[in-house]
Amino acid sequence: MQAKSTRPVNDVRCRWQHWLATMTLLGLSMPSIGQAPAAPAQGGPALSPSVAALAKAVSSDPLTMGWMQGFPPPAAKLVMHTPESVVYPRNRWAFSHIRELVPTATVWRGNGPASPLPRAERDIGSIPFTDVDGTRRTFADMLTLTYTDGILVMHKGKVIYERYFGALNDHTPHIAMSVTKSLVGTLAAMLVADGKLDPAAPVTRYLPELADTAYGDATVREVMDMTVGVHYSEDYANPKAEIWDYARAGGMLARPAGYSGPPNFYDFLRTLRKEGDHNQVFAYKTVNAEVLAWILRRVSGQSLAQLLSARIWQPMGAEQDAYFTVDSIGTESGGGGFNTTLRDLARFGELMRNDGRFNGRQIIPTSVVADIRRGGDRAKFANSTSGPALPGWSYRDMWWVTHDSHGVYQAFGVYGQRIYIDPKAELTIVRYASHPVASNAANNPITFRAFDALAQSLMK
Amino acid sequence: MQAKSTRPVNDVRCRWQHWLATMTLLGLSMPSIGQAPAAPAQGGPALSPSVAALAKAVSSDPLTMGWMQGFPPPAAKLVMHTPESVVYPRNRWAFSHIRELVPTATVWRGNGPASPLPRAERDIGSIPFTDVDGTRRTFADMLTLTYTDGILVMHKGKVIYERYFGALNDHTPHIAMSVTKSLVGTLAAMLVADGKLDPAAPVTRYLPELADTAYGDATVREVMDMTVGVHYSEDYANPKAEIWDYARAGGMLARPAGYSGPPNFYDFLRTLRKEGDHNQVFAYKTVNAEVLAWILRRVSGQSLAQLLSARIWQPMGAEQDAYFTVDSIGTESGGGGFNTTLRDLARFGELMRNDGRFNGRQIIPTSVVADIRRGGDRAKFANSTSGPALPGWSYRDMWWVTHDSHGVYQAFGVYGQRIYIDPKAELTIVRYASHPVASNAANNPITFRAFDALAQSLMK
Numbered sequence: 001m002q003a004k005s006t007r008p009v010n011d012v013r014c015r016w017q018h019w020l021a022t023m024t025l026l027g028l029s030m031p032s033i034g035q036a037p038a039a040p041a042q043g044g045p046a047l048s049p050s051v052a053a054l055a056k057a058v059s060s061d062p063l064t065m066g067w068m069q070g071f072p073p074p075a076a077k078l079v080m081h082t083p084e085s086v087v088y089p090r091n092r093w094a095f096s097h098i099r100e101l102v103p104t105a106t107v108w109r110g111n112g113p114a115s116p117l118p119r120a121e122r123d124i125g126s127i128p129f130t131d132v133d134g135t136r137r138t139f140a141d142m143l144t145l146t147y148t149d150g151i152l153v154m155h156k157g158k159v160i161y162e163r164y165f166g167a168l169n170d171h172t173p174h175i176a177m178s179v180t181k182s183l184v185g186t187l188a189a190m191l192v193a194d195g196k197l198d199p200a201a202p203v204t205r206y207l208p209e210l211a212d213t214a215y216g217d218a219t220v221r222e223v224m225d226m227t228v229g230v231h232y233s234e235d236y237a238n239p240k241a242e243i244w245d246y247a248r249a250g251g252m253l254a255r256p257a258g259y260s261g262p263p264n265f266y267d268f269l270r271t272l273r274k275e276g277d278h279n280q281v282f283a284y285k286t287v288n289a290e291v292l293a294w295i296l297r298r299v300s301g302q303s304l305a306q307l308l309s310a311r312i313w314q315p316m317g318a319e320q321d322a323y324f325t326v327d328s329i330g331t332e333s334g335g336g337g338f339n340t341t342l343r344d345l346a347r348f349g350e351l352m353r354n355d356g357r358f359n360g361r362q363i364i365p366t367s368v369v370a371d372i373r374r375g376g377d378r379a380k381f382a383n384s385t386s387g388p389a390l391p392g393w394s395y396r397d398m399w400w401v402t403h404d405s406h407g408v409y410q411a412f413g414v415y416g417q418r419i420y421i422d423p424k425a426e427l428t429i430v431r432y433a434s435h436p437v438a439s440n441a442a443n444n445p446i447t448f449r450a451f452d453a454l455a456q457s458l459m460k
Numbered sequence: 461m462q463a464k465s466t467r468p469v470n471d472v473r474c475r476w477q478h479w480l481a482t483m484t485l486l487g488l489s490m491p492s493i494g495q496a497p498a499a500p501a502q503g504g505p506a507l508s509p510s511v512a513a514l515a516k517a518v519s520s521d522p523l524t525m526g527w528m529q530g531f532p533p534p535a536a537k538l539v540m541h542t543p544e545s546v547v548y549p550r551n552r553w554a555f556s557h558i559r560e561l562v563p564t565a566t567v568w569r570g571n572g573p574a575s576p577l578p579r580a581e582r583d584i585g586s587i588p589f590t591d592v593d594g595t596r597r598t599f600a601d602m603l604t605l606t607y608t609d610g611i612l613v614m615h616k617g618k619v620i621y622e623r624y625f626g627a628l629n630d631h632t633p634h635i636a637m638s639v640t641k642s643l644v645g646t647l648a649a650m651l652v653a654d655g656k657l658d659p660a661a662p663v664t665r666y667l668p669e670l671a672d673t674a675y676g677d678a679t680v681r682e683v684m685d686m687t688v689g690v691h692y693s694e695d696y697a698n699p700k701a702e703i704w705d706y707a708r709a710g711g712m713l714a715r716p717a718g719y720s721g722p723p724n725f726y727d728f729l730r731t732l733r734k735e736g737d738h739n740q741v742f743a744y745k746t747v748n749a750e751v752l753a754w755i756l757r758r759v760s761g762q763s764l765a766q767l768l769s770a771r772i773w774q775p776m777g778a779e780q781d782a783y784f785t786v787d788s789i790g791t792e793s794g795g796g797g798f799n800t801t802l803r804d805l806a807r808f809g810e811l812m813r814n815d816g817r818f819n820g821r822q823i824i825p826t827s828v829v830a831d832i833r834r835g836g837d838r839a840k841f842a843n844s845t846s847g848p849a850l851p852g853w854s855y856r857d858m859w860w861v862t863h864d865s866h867g868v869y870q871a872f873g874v875y876g877q878r879i880y881i882d883p884k885a886e887l888t889i890v891r892y893a894s895h896p897v898a899s900n901a902a903n904n905p906i907t908f909r910a911f912d913a914l915a916q917s918l919m920k
Contacts, residue, residue, distance in 0.1 A: 068790060071757035072726045078789055081563070100790045103541070105560050108631065111779065113573070171568065266532045297531035319571065321781055329538055330528060330560045 050135055056436075057144045060089040062166040067093035083253070088436035091415065095175045095434045096149065096167040098339050099323060105305040105332055107313050107322035107340070115317025115359040117343060120158040129453035132445045142450035146416050146443040147435040149174060152346045154428045155458050157354075159346070166434075171320055173339035174432040177413025180324075180338035181289040183348070185398025186364065187307060188224055188292050189372065193365040197299050199224060206295045209266075214274040215291055222278045223295070224397055225376045226288045231275035234285060245271070246287065250327045265290055265331045282376070282384040282395050286335035289398060293334025304332040316351050317359040318344040336413065342430055349419045349428040368397075373409060373423070375401035389441065406455065414438040418447070425455040510595055516896075517604045520549040522626040527553035543713070548896035551875065555635045555894045556609060556627040558799050559783060565765040565792055567773050567782035567800070575777025575819040577803060580618040589913035592905045602910035606876050606903040607895040609634060612806045614888045615918050617814075619806070626894075631780055633799035634892040637873025640784075640798035641749040643808070645858025646824065647767060648684055648752050649832065653825040657759050659684060666755045669726075674734040675751055682738045683755070684857055685836045686748045691735035694745060705731070706747065710787045725750055725791045742836070742844040742855050746795035749858060753794025764792040776811050777819040778804040796873065802890055809879045809888035828857075833869060833883070835861035849901065866915065874898040878907070885915040 058064075066077050067090060079085045079093050081101040086094040094101065125140035143151060149168040153161040168174055191197035197206075199221040204211050206220070214230035215223070222228050233241040247253035248261055249268035262268040269291055293304050300307050305324050313322060322340035324332035340348075347358065352372075356364030376396035381387055386395075394401045402408040406424035411417075416433025418440075429451060435443055518524075526537050527550060539550045541561040546554040554561065585600035603611060609628040613621040628634055651657035657666075659681040664671050666680070674690035675683070682688050693701040707713035708721055709728035722728040729751055753764050760767050765784050773782060782800035784792035800808075807818065812832075816824030836856035841847055846855075854861045862868040866884035871877075876893025878900075889911060895903055 071754060071763075072724065072789060072791065080788055080790075097790075099559070100563050100565050100786055102563055103560050104564070111574070111631065114571070171571065264532065294531060303531075326560055328540055329532060330557070331532065 050133075053145055054141075057147055060092055060147070060436075062089070062093040062434075065089055065092070067167075068097075088434070092147065092149070092434040093167045095415070095432070096172055098175045098325060099173070102325050103330075104323040104339070105303065105326050105330065106309075107305045107324065107338075108309045109318040109321050109344075110309070110314035112314070112317060114319035115347060117154075117346070118158045120155075120160055121162075122160050124153065124161050124454060124457070127450075127453055127457050129449045131449060137446070137450075139450050139454060142446050145446055146431075147433050148416065149432045149434055150342045151429065151431045152342045153454070154346055154350055156426045157350065162342075164342075168342070168432060170343060171341060173320065173322055173341055175325075175336075175413075175417070176338045176340060176345065176411075176432075177336045177415060177417045178286070178289075179345070179411040179413040179417045179419060180334060180336050181286075181398040182411035182419065183308060183312075183338060184289050184293050184296065184304070184334045185224055185396075186352075186368065186372070187296055187304075187311060188220075189368040189397045190311060190364060191296065191299055193368050197295070203291065203295065206298045207291070209270060210291070213270060214272045215269075216274075218278045220292075220295065223288050223292050226282055226284055226395055226398070227279045227377075227380055228283070228285070228288055229274055229276035229278050229280065230283075230285060230287065231273045232285050232287050242272075243286075250333065264327045264329045265333070266294065266329075269294065280380065282381045282386065284384070284386060284395070289335040290333070292398070293332065296334075303330075304334055312348065312351070312363060313344070315359065315361055315363045316344075316347050318347060320344060342432055345419060345430040345432075346428060349421055349430050352419075353421050353423060353426070353428050372397050372399045373401070373407060375403055375409070378403065389444075412440055414440065416440065416443050416447070420451055422451075422455050425459050427455055427458060429454075510593075513605055514601075517607055520552055520607070520896075522549070522553040522894075525549055525552070527627075528557075548894070552607065552609070552894040553627045555875070555892070556632055558635045558785060559633075562785050563790075564783040564799070565763065565786050565790065566769075567765045567784065567798075568769045569778040569781050569804075570769070570774035572774070572777060574779035575807060577614075577806070578618045580615075580620055581622075582620050584613065584621050584914060584917070585623075587910075587913055587917050589909045591909060597906070597910075599910050599914060602906050605906055606891075607893050608876065609892045609894055610802045611889065611891045612802045613914070614806055614810055616886045617810065622802075624802075628802070628892060630803060631801060633780065633782055633801055635785075635796075635873075635877070636798045636800060636805065636871075636892075637796045637875060637877045638746070638749075639805070639871040639873040639877045639879055640794060640796050641746075641858040642871035642879065643768060643772075643798060644749050644753050644756065644764070644794045645684055645856075646812075646828065646832070647756055647764075647771060648680075649828040649857045650771060650824055651756065651759055653828050657755070663751065663755065666758045667751070669730060670751070673730060674732045675729075676734070678738045680752075680755065683748050683752050686742055686744055686855055686858070687739050687837075687840055688743070688745070688748055689734055689736035689738050689740065690743075690745060690747065691733045692745050692747050702732075703746075710793065724787045724789045725793070726754065726789075729754065740840065742841045742846065744844070744846060744855070749795040750793070752858070753792065756794075763790075764794055772808065772811070772823060773804070775819065775821055775823045776804075776807050778807060780804060802892055805879060805890040805892075806888060809881055809890050812879075813881050813883060813886070813888050832857050832859045833861065833867060835863055835869075838863065849904075872900055874900065876900065876903050876907070880911055882911075882915050885919050887915055887918060889914075 067079050079090045125138060127139040129137060131137050149166055150164040152159060164170060188197060192199050197220065201220055203215040203218050203220060203223060210216060214228060218228045234243045245261060246268055250265055262271055269287060272287060296307060297303060320341045322344060325337035326332055351358035351363055352369055355366045355369045356362055376394035378394045381394045392403050400410045400412055406422045408422045411419040415438055416431060416435045418431045420429040527539050528537065539545045539553050585598060587599040589597060591597050609626055610624045612619060624630060648657060652659050657680065661680055663675040663678050663680060663683060670676060674688060678688045694703045705721060706728055710725055722731060729747060732747060756767055757763060780801045782804060785797035786792055811818035811823055812829055815826045815829045816822055836854035838854045841854045852863050860870045860872055866882045868882045871879040875898055876891060876895045878891045880889040
């Protein structure tokens with residue numbers, strides 16, 4: 001049954017939510033994680049912004065909202081695979097139930113025991129910090145204000161804090177959104193280390209199908225570090241942006257009657273045209289991750305799901321199977337379709353923090369982690385749209401590298417998904433969230449302050 | 461990309477395959493497992509039927525056929541969620557990849573270790589038997605001729621034989637088709653044993669929504685044993701049969717533009733009208749399993765996937781997560797949408813054979829298994845369309861009970877899916893297959909002779 005909307009279809013806010021919904025379906029990031037979001041207008045009585053934000057976060061808990069409860073759920077409480085049903089606040093349920101909405105491919109954990117996650121729990125919820133507006137807050141406040149669905153903190157290899165909210169629990173996968181890209185970039189760097197993939201080679205050595213596209217004269221490295229000059233816009237506010245063609249091609253955005261566009265990811269990638277020069281500036285575009293995923297399949301002879309299972313998920317002793325969303329011909333979304341539990345995302349984060357070693361094995365070559373930590377070209381990042389908000393950062397192998405004094409590097413996904421690795425503090429944080437605003441610019445300020453306060457506290 | 465058919469759309473054979481395809485999607489059984497199938501005409505040179513059948517089975521191996529190989533696969537080798545792509549021979553790939561085609565809900569195995577499946581392997585492939593046409597065959601011949609994707613045989617609690625073919629392996633779920641119903645019936649009988657479900661109660665005690673339907677004056681027992689008088693045809697050959705309404709409602713058959721029929725399983729069940737009297741004759745209709753699944757959800761407060769996980773899959777120590785296909789509002793198909801590995805299906809079969817005890821625990825009450833083994837009303841079965849082909853049988857709690865000298869009872873799914881439990885021979889056989897013909901009547905004769913020969917051999 002279709003949930004009936006009470007909002008008029010032509011309402012601007014409704015259309016904005018429609019765009020957001022599609023991004024949700026696709027697991028895409030905003031063009032820049034540093035870009036300031038357009039804040040939705042607040043209705044209702046005049047509360048202080050701080051109190052109103054807390055109230056909104058608490059009241060949108062998916063269990064409180066009653067999404068998908070009952071057999072059948074009431075029409076007004078349905079969350080389905082429609083653009084409308086996976087925007088805030090329904091996203092608070094949907095992000096933990098993606099496989100119930102779309103086809104998916106398993107990332108098998110293997111048959112072995114899960115690797116141990118030793119515990120040394122302490123309540124870090126009361127750790128204080130000062131928010132950007134001068135408000136004194138706690139780490140727990142940050143979780144509420146960023147619409148956190150779950151968080152797992154590891155310090156010196158032990159779980160010190162693990163909390164779940166709303167629709168998430170310790171064994172259910174949650175969509176990782178663009179955190180997916182960092183997995184794809186890591187796998188690519190592993191194939192480079194194996195000598196199977198040459199980053200200096202033209203993309204067409206592996207994908208001759210892309211000869212007549214923007215990728216016809218790009219190198220693999222330019223794809224891995226997103227410095228490709230490609231005519232492709234992820235501007236949510238423009239219904240003509242290529243993001244919508246991509247969405248329809250991937251089968252995640254419903255196609256109009258008579259649709260004759262590209263029927264899958266592969267065919268869409270073949271339509272991309274060059275814009276500007278390669279290797280000039282960092283330009284965050286999800287299609288690069290899809291091209292890289294295609295290269296990985298061609299080079300390894302495995303699907304992305306098989307490759308990730310064989311090279312990382314099985315060796316690291318994952319606790320649960322993970323999965324990718326797939327298009328109409330079974331192609332995984334390497335741009336944003338990965339779903340896993342927070343515990344297994346934490347295992348992956350720890351694997352990275354430990355220079356590729358975990359579960360008693362060297363799973364990722366040390367050189368791969370070193371390459372990521374060393375980072376990408378900072379000048380090309382500074383000149384990008386992300387540059388002003390994230391000064392001094394770079395992007396390498398599809399990871400965000402801060403170049404700060406702790407050597408922090410991160411995987412980002414829209415709506416608050418995060419892997420945060422602080423080598424100096426021996427700290428790994430993984431968080432899943434379902435923020436009303438896609439752009440991480442909406443939560444970065446408070447997230448960073450809370451994470452930094454935690455790191456400082458742990459290093460005392 | 462749509463795989464282009466070279467067959468004209470109006471071709472009768474094409475339409476027949478379209479209907480079969482939909483049944484595949486739905487996991488439905490033919491009206492009677494005893495009904496003789498309409499054999500497709502054989503083309504090509506005149507081989508002996510026996511040689512031609514073997515050749516067809518071998519040449520349709522999905523790896524040989526090359527389905528879904530390559531990145532992307534060639535258009536002619538695609539298997540997608542379209543009616544055409546999951547009929548024979550594409551079903552040989554699709555049945556092991558259902559989650560890549562449609563949305564699904566996890567049946568969680570839990571976090572514990574998998575229960576042991578002790579092994580005492582022997583090659584039973586050479587065990588001989590005489591086919592109905594007098595041909596001397598072996599057990600291994602039967603596997604080929606029934607288009608077996610995998611088989612696991614347990615004798616006295618040990619795995620004596622385990623083989624996989626084509627697209628299946630030991631850790632990948634395969635669709636169980638109407639074997640699903642036997643799980644639903646078992647869960648219902650467990651809730652009866654718990655005192656939570658009264659089989660003598662009217663259906664409307666639990667589902668007042670069905671007051672104005674065929675189920676308005678039916679009892680729960682009549683649903684459990686399929687003696688409901690309901691106007692509902694599963695006649696594949698009739699495009700006006702209610703099966704198509706059911707398929708469109710479940711979202712598994714593509715809806716025409718402007719579709720205004722029931723949008724999900726629940727709403728479809730509300731449309732069913734009475735035909736004849738209840739409790740007169742066995743009448744195998746998939747909708748009864750969907751009604752029973754609804755009752756289970758209402759009584760337990762859990763989804764079917766949650767209930768099966770909590771009551772059976774976790775306690776028995778399943779090795780892999782299983783899953784159900786779901787409709788557009790997340791409703792599991794209790795009629796035919798269950799997918800699990802052969803190993804876990806074998807665990808479930810052994811659990812039944814051992815009177816509900818497995819993995820060191822009494823998981824299903826002994827009384828439940830005894831009730832199933834005692835069987836249903838044999839006269840009502842004899843008078844059904846299934847009666848003539850399966851003399852002396854009955855149907856109880858959605859299990860097929862032979863009442864033979866070994867006390868054999870079985871779960872059946874179209875295209876050859878099977879749980880075969882022979883208590884006297886201490887034998888459990890589970891088989892997955894992708895036969896060109898849906899009806900088990902197409903494989904029962906050879907299957908039964910091979911299974912019987914195996915039992916006799918093991919009892920020597």
